[in-house]
Amino acid sequence: MKKKREHSRRKMSGQELGYQIVINGIMALVLLACVVPFLYVVGMSLSSKGEMIDRNFFILFPRKPILEAYTYVMRNSGFWHGLLVTVLRTALGVSASLVFPVILGYILSKKDIPFRKPMMLYLLITMLLGGGLIPGYLLMRDLHLLNSFWVYVIPAFGNIYGILVVKMFVEELPLDLLESAELDGASEMQKLVYIAMPLLKPTLCALGLFSAVGQWNDWFSALIYVRNPELFPVQLIIRNLFNQSIVPDPTKMNTSYYATFTPESVKMASVVLAVLPILGVYPFLQKYFIYGMYTGAVKG
Numbered sequence: 001m002k003k004k005r006e007h008s009r010r011k012m013s014g015q016e017l018g019y020q021i022v023i024n025g026i027m028a029l030v031l032l033a034c035v036v037p038f039l040y041v042v043g044m045s046l047s048s049k050g051e052m053i054d055r056n057f058f059i060l061f062p063r064k065p066i067l068e069a070y071t072y073v074m075r076n077s078g079f080w081h082g083l084l085v086t087v088l089r090t091a092l093g094v095s096a097s098l099v100f101p102v103i104l105g106y107i108l109s110k111k112d113i114p115f116r117k118p119m120m121l122y123l124l125i126t127m128l129l130g131g132g133l134i135p136g137y138l139l140m141r142d143l144h145l146l147n148s149f150w151v152y153v154i155p156a157f158g159n160i161y162g163i164l165v166v167k168m169f170v171e172e173l174p175l176d177l178l179e180s181a182e183l184d185g186a187s188e189m190q191k192l193v194y195i196a197m198p199l200l201k202p203t204l205c206a207l208g209l210f211s212a213v214g215q216w217n218d219w220f221s222a223l224i225y226v227r228n229p230e231l232f233p234v235q236l237i238i239r240n241l242f243n244q245s246i247v248p249d250p251t252k253m254n255t256s257y258y259a260t261f262t263p264e265s266v267k268m269a270s271v272v273l274a275v276l277p278i279l280g281v282y283p284f285l286q287k288y289f290i291y292g293m294y295t296g297a298v299k300g
Contacts, residue, residue, distance in 0.1 A: 036060070045069055045268035049260050057264070068261040069269035073241075079273065082234035087277075089152040089233060090215040096156035097211040098204055105166025106192050127160035133224070140225055151225045152215070152233075162207045169203050170196055209282075216278050238270045 039060045044052070046065035073079050108116060131139075145151040173196065181191050197204075219235035226232065232240075 041268045041271055045265050045272050047265055049262045049265075052262060052264070066261065069265035070273065072261060072266055073270045073273060078229065078232070078237055079234065079270070081230065082232050082237040083274075083277075085149070085231060086216060086233040086235065089149070090212050092153045093156040093215040094208045094211045096153050097159040097162060098208055100157045101159050101162030101166050101207065102192070102197065102200070102204070105163045106170050106188075106196060108163065108167045109170035123160050123163060126158075127164075137224060146225055147227050147231070149231055152218075152221065155221075156211065156215070159207070159211065162211075165203060165207060166200065169200060173199060212281075213278065234274050238267075238274055241270050242267050 040058070043059040043062050044057075046067070046069075047055075047059045047062040048064065048066050048068075051059065051062055051064065107113060108120065110116075130136075140146055140151055143154070145154060177195055178191055181195055186194070217235060219233060219239050222231070222233050222236045223239075
């Protein structure tokens, strides 16, 4: 019997070892798939024209990095103004995407309010079935939001996913907390502000992160609704850089190939500059991101 148990343990150890090898191998491949493109973008942004030619336009670690492409982006493409527009729209958009979901999600968590089910059905339909591009454009036109900064912020109030997440979270709160506050004379607003919202902090951080990433990366709404270059976010500026031909500085035409940049390095530098802010914030909010994914996947 002892020999059989030892053999079974050895067999299970072998299976576990094989499982760990496979899992670690898959994770290593996923890590490479994420890291190599990032290193490629950074390496190309720091590479000169001569080094790109020598190394066949595939560089992860440049031998002689230069910063000419970053200088060009920051001086000649309206990058800083676009970055300011993006920061402002992200800050206001995140605030707008949290205010309405907290209030309406808390209201819908009350099972005794009238028309609760029709309201839930309406929200689900609007979340799953969007109107499309043309109705959205006509709506922004009728609201006089075209070519306006507020076209970035006002649509953020319609965060249906956030409403449903807040509703599910409030429904899972212990009834004793809310009932004891009600016995002490607390109003619904006081229960929301002093009881529900402190407990909602991780959920709100997760929803805010979702909204911030969406606002930061969005360029399509600016392309459709905005014509004033002063209102272009940095992502649309990057998109325009990718589509235009970049003319080198005439004063540097006789400079060595190993000290001049290329259109490819300018495009890569603009991507790096746009990604760095959100990349610096994400590690500190990663735990809330995971929590938000878990909360959104659990049925309340």
